[in-house]
Amino acid sequence: MSPETTQPTVKVLDKGFVRLVDMMGGDQGVVDAARVSYGGRSKGADSDKKLISYLLKHSHLTPFEHSLLKFHCRAPIFVARQWFRHRFAAYNEISFRYTEVKDDFYMPEKWRGQDKKNKQGSMAGADLDQEMLNGMFKKQVDGALETYKKMIAMGTAREMARMVLPVNLYTEFYWTVNARSLMNFVALRADAHAQWEIQKYGEAMAKLFREKMPWTYEAFLRHGWRGDNEGIAAERAALPPLEAVAK
CATH class of the missing domain: 1.20.5 (Single alpha-helices involved in coiled-coils or other helix-helix interfaces)
Incomplete structure (x- = not known):
């Protein structure tokens, strides 16, 4: 087993995964970036958590760009092509010019029909x-x-x-993204209006995001999430009442 496989991993679809291989900053990185505006640093966990909530509530988003997460992702090519439209990130992908393709294709569990109203959507x-x-x-x-x-x-x-070769062939890539762009990815791709396959990757990213940046994720649910996803909606509904946020 390579060292990388010991990192937090979420399996997706039949053969895919997302794996966090490195990160910098985390919740504390957001706090430090915000407080540098007036020469300050951490004021303790409670105050720092409230600050993160305040930043997201009032759309002060640049501090979230100072926390980075690097993922190793494995997804069908048609999913990756949607994924790569999120341009505020760094990508490096496996090259099939250098490596030979193996029998490694996504096979859907069930076929969906064309949505009668949404020209780009499907329906179960x-x-x-x-x-x-x-x-x-x-x-x-x-x-x-x-x-x-x-x-x-x-x-x-x-x-x-x-x-x-067809676009259900699995590809692999590294994706380095800041927390602000990751929130945008989850908001768009974990939403019910996204294609089902990439929704599963959006949900996997949300899980790792919650584990590694819990304060930011909670604030995102309170102030940034506007999507349609039963699981994430349930998480949001289960949050405790928000105390007054101090500036």
Whole structure:
């Protein structure tokens, strides 16, 4: 087992994960960045927690940019392409020019139907022939992988042979993001309006965020979360009453 696998990890979908490999600052980093404005530092846990809540409530967000989290992520390519639209972050992704592709594809548990109102959305409970769709899908994926392997065996460059592969192939990447951008990611991608697959990654990020920056996460639920997610809504409803926040 590599040292990295001892880091906090959340499994996602059938073969994916998000893993926190490093972080800097945390809740205390937010406090220090905010208090430097007037030459101060920590005033104790209670005061610092109230300060974080005050900052988010009043949209003073730059202090949250001083806390960084680095994740190792494994997701289907079609999920990663949505993910990479969050540009205020650093990315490094595995290259299939350098490495050969393995039999590593996302296989959905159940097919969803096209939403009748939302042109870019899907809906559960549609009357679909799940068995037939699974068979068609697996045949297509297996065929693409077999073609790829034959092309490699014939001497085709990896950078060209990969063109036959579908977007449910898993990719891996490192993602370094500040706490402000992470809150934006969770707000958008853990929301019910996002595609179901990336919702699961948004929820996984929320879990690690809660574990590593609990004060910021609580303040985010109180003042920053406006989305539609049953689990996160339940967390928010369970929060204790907020005391008066001192400046």
